[in-house]
Amino acid sequence: MSPEPGSPDLRPGxxxxxxxxxxxxxxxxxxxxxxxxxxxLQLVTVAVLGRLLTPAxxxxxxxxxxxxxxxxxxxxxxxxxxxxxxxxxxxRQRSNLFWxxxxxxxxxxxxxxxxxxxxxxxxxxxxxxxxTRVLAATFxxxxxxxxxxxxxxxxxxFAAVAAIDVLAPALALVVAVVAALAGAxxxxxxxxxxxxxxxxxxxxxxxGRWLPAPRWLRGEQMRQFYTFGVFLLGSQLIGYVxxxxxxxxxGRRFGAAPTGSYNRAFQLLMNPLNQVRTPSTTVALxxxxxxxLSAQFDRIVRTGQLxxxxxxxxxxxIVVGTAYPLVDVMLGGQWSAVPPVLRFLAVxxxxxxxxxxxxxxxxxxxxTRQLMAYTTVTSVLKISLVLAGSTxxxxxxxxxxxxxxxxxxxxxxxxxxxxxxxxxxxxxxxxGRILAxxxxxxxxxxxxxxxxxxxxxxxxVLVGALAGVCAAAATTTVxxxxxxxxxxxHALRAAVRR
Numbered sequence: 001m002s003p004e005p006g007s008p009d010l011r012p013g014x015x016x017x018x019x020x021x022x023x024x025x026x027x028x029x030x031x032x033x034x035x036x037x038x039x040x041l042q043l044v045t046v047a048v049l050g051r052l053l054t055p056a057x058x059x060x061x062x063x064x065x066x067x068x069x070x071x072x073x074x075x076x077x078x079x080x081x082x083x084x085x086x087x088x089x090x091x092r093q094r095s096n097l098f099w100x101x102x103x104x105x106x107x108x109x110x111x112x113x114x115x116x117x118x119x120x121x122x123x124x125x126x127x128x129x130x131x132t133r134v135l136a137a138t139f140x141x142x143x144x145x146x147x148x149x150x151x152x153x154x155x156x157x158f159a160a161v162a163a164i165d166v167l168a169p170a171l172a173l174v175v176a177v178v179a180a181l182a183g184a185x186x187x188x189x190x191x192x193x194x195x196x197x198x199x200x201x202x203x204x205x206x207x208g209r210w211l212p213a214p215r216w217l218r219g220e221q222m223r224q225f226y227t228f229g230v231f232l233l234g235s236q237l238i239g240y241v242x243x244x245x246x247x248x249x250x251g252r253r254f255g256a257a258p259t260g261s262y263n264r265a266f267q268l269l270m271n272p273l274n275q276v277r278t279p280s281t282t283v284a285l286x287x288x289x290x291x292x293l294s295a296q297f298d299r300i301v302r303t304g305q306l307x308x309x310x311x312x313x314x315x316x317x318i319v320v321g322t323a324y325p326l327v328d329v330m331l332g333g334q335w336s337a338v339p340p341v342l343r344f345l346a347v348x349x350x351x352x353x354x355x356x357x358x359x360x361x362x363x364x365x366x367x368t369r370q371l372m373a374y375t376t377v378t379s380v381l382k383i384s385l386v387l388a389g390s391t392x393x394x395x396x397x398x399x400x401x402x403x404x405x406x407x408x409x410x411x412x413x414x415x416x417x418x419x420x421x422x423x424x425x426x427x428x429x430x431x432g433r434i435l436a437x438x439x440x441x442x443x444x445x446x447x448x449x450x451x452x453x454x455x456x457x458x459x460x461v462l463v464g465a466l467a468g469v470c471a472a473a474a475t476t477t478v479x480x481x482x483x484x485x486x487x488x489x490h491a492l493r494a495a496v497r498r
Contacts, residue, residue, distance in 0.1 A: 037166045045173050046267050050331040052180040053188065055260030061189040062263035063123050063251050064131050066244045068112070068138065075105045075143045078229030078236070080150040081363055085228065085289045089154065092220050095212040098147040100222075105143020112136040123251055127186075134190055141197040147212075148204035153282050157207075161282060164203040172196035231368035235375040242379035246386050246397045253390060262394045264331060265341040269319060273312065273349045277356050280308050281363070288364035297364075298423045305357045305430050306484050312353045313438025316346040318468040321445025325457035325464070337394065344398035350438055351405035354431040355412035361422055374415050378408045433484060437475045444471030 079097050083089055116132035152161050176192035184191070247266075251259045284304055288297060319326065323339040323346075331338065362371040382404035389400025409431070417424040448467035452460045476482050 041166070041169050041173060045169075045176070046264070047330050048173075048177055049180060049188070050264060050335070052177070053185065055264065055334070056256040057186040057260070058189070058263050058267075059251070059256035059258075059260030060125060060127055060131060060186050061193075062247060062259055063125065063256075064119065064128055064135055065193075066247050066251075067119050067132070068135055074233065074237070075101065075108050075139050076146055076233070077101065077104055077226075078232030078368065079225060080146050081232055081285065082225040082228040083147060083150040084154045084285050085363060085366060086225065087289075090220070091210075092213070092217045093222065093225070094147060094151060094210075096217055096220055096222055097150075097225060098144075098212040099216050101143045101146040102140070105139045105141075109136045109139040112139065125256065131186065131190060135193060138193060138197045141194075141201050145197075145201040145204050148201075148208040148210075151208055151210065152204065153286055156286055158283060160207045164200055164207065167203055168196045168200040171199050228366060228368055231372050232363070235368065235372035238372065238375045238379045242375075242382040245383050246401055249386065249390050250394055250397060254394065258337065258394050261335060261337040262341055262397070264335055265338045265345055265398070268327070268330060268338070269316075269342055269345050270349060273316075273353070276308065276312060277353060280304065280356070281360060284357075284360040285363050288360055298426075301357050301361065302423055302426050302430060303487055304360065305354075305427055306434070306487055308356065309353055309431065309434035310437065310484070310488065313350050313434045314441045314468065314472045316350045317438040317440070317442030317472075318445045318465050319343075319346045320442045321447075321449055321468060322461045322464040325449060325460035328457040329461055340395040341398040344395065344402040348398075348402040348405040350435065351402070351409045354434065355409040357427065358412045358416045358422075361416060361420065365420055367420060370419050374412070378404075378411065381407060429480075430484070433481055437472050437481060440475055441468035441472040444468050 077100070079101055083094065083097055113133050113136050116129045116136070119132045120126050120128040149161065149164075172192045172195040175195045176188045179188035179191045247259060247262060250262050284300070288300060320343050323342045327335055327338045327342065359371075362368065382401070385400035385404045386397055387400070389396035389398070389403075392399070410428070413422070413424050413427050413431075416422050445464040445468035449460045449464040452463055476485055
């Protein structure tokens with residue numbers, strides 16, 4: 001089968017290990033530049049829309065998105081990662097994958113349209129019927145985009161993907177703000193979702209510069225893609241249920257306003273965090289898939305943990321210390337229930353990040369069946385702890401979520417080491433140092449905020465953040481942390497070297 005025009009079909013061995021390292025570093029640089037912009041946009045979105053809309057309005061959209069998100073996983077069917085990871089992918093196979101995703105997207109759009117009244121009944125919120133039906137359109141839009149985006153990532157066009165990922169939410173934010181100012185209420189958030197999906201699709205088509213065949217093409221070997229996809233889909237669905245059981249329980253037990261408060265904490269913290277972790281997979285998956293079992297594979301995984309972990313741990317430590325003044329600055333006084341939730345979610349986010357490199361290994365080596373088994377076990381643990389925590393309200397739910405993540409991260413590396421070669425000892429050691437540095441940053445930030453009690457919230461945030469950064473910098477006097485810093489510096493130089 002002929003390779004894809006314009007995006008060479010790379011196989012393990014086509015690129016020298018040193019070349020893969022440079023591609024990973026440059027991909028991380030492009031993705032990181034886009035990431036900084038997206039996080040800034042996310043914070044602006046939270047700050048602006050949080051003052052234009054109420055917690056109850058946010059809660060309505062959060063309820064629908066918890067349901068819509070399941071359909072989004074089904075719509076993808078794991079085929080985007082299957083296309084990126086495949087050793088070979090022909091033009092005809094890519095076309096068939098496009099039509100597979102599109103057909104699944106149309107199917108689930110119809111299902112959601114028909115099931116919208118049931119969604120409203122589950123939450124006892126009649127307004128959800130219309131919201132759910134309108135958002136069903138995103139299934140088709142995102143389905144059509146799936147293979148265009150996968151093709152760009154397979155070709156390692158990371159800069160193009162990063163630009164699209166900035167453009168879509170930026171235009172969506174403008175639309176949402178205009179609609180909110182016009183008095184659209186929760187419909188401003190619906191418009192934001194639809195605009196982001198549409199802009200991303202159009203941009204991917206323009207940049208991708210290819211069109212699928214007008215119909216399904218017979219005679220192509222497709223089974224390997226569907227096998228990879230179905231097990232990845234299974235693990236994603238199980239993980240999705242576990243990751244969203246908190247919002248569902250709060251919606252059922254406590255109503256729209258507490259759900260909105262919990263959602264704001266997630267938007268303020270977990271969304272930016274996911275915008276760090278998810279793009280890291282867009283770089284890691286195509287690069288590690290081509291590294292095979294080479295020594296460079298282990299080096300990329302170890303360095304990836306350091307590059308991802310240190311900034312996240314320090315940042316989340318600062319969030320823990322500044323939670324109360326930060327929420328006051330970002331959202332205002334009406335969101336007083338958010339800071340305790342934010343603190344627990346920051347702990348959960350740090351722990352989840354430590355385990356994230358294992359996810360790269362599962363995908364790069366095609367271990368989706370094993371990934372589904374692991375996800376099943378950890379999801380049972382998470383659901384159990386979240387249910388137990390709900391006895392103490394939304395803060396208890398967040399606490400259960402954080403405790404589950406704390407127990408899961410060491411288990412994740414041990415589980416992976418039982419089924420494939422992975423530098424387990426180095427990853428445990430790296431995670432321990434990362435968490436220690438993050439803890440130092442959090443303690444210093446907390447102390448600074450406490451000492452400045454009674455001053456303006458923005459002063460507490462700025463001084464607290466400065467104290468956290470200084471504490472993190474002081475840990476570089478520890479020899480092993482200093483060596484980690486050297487690896488990070490080397491990765492940065494590789495990223496900017498031309």
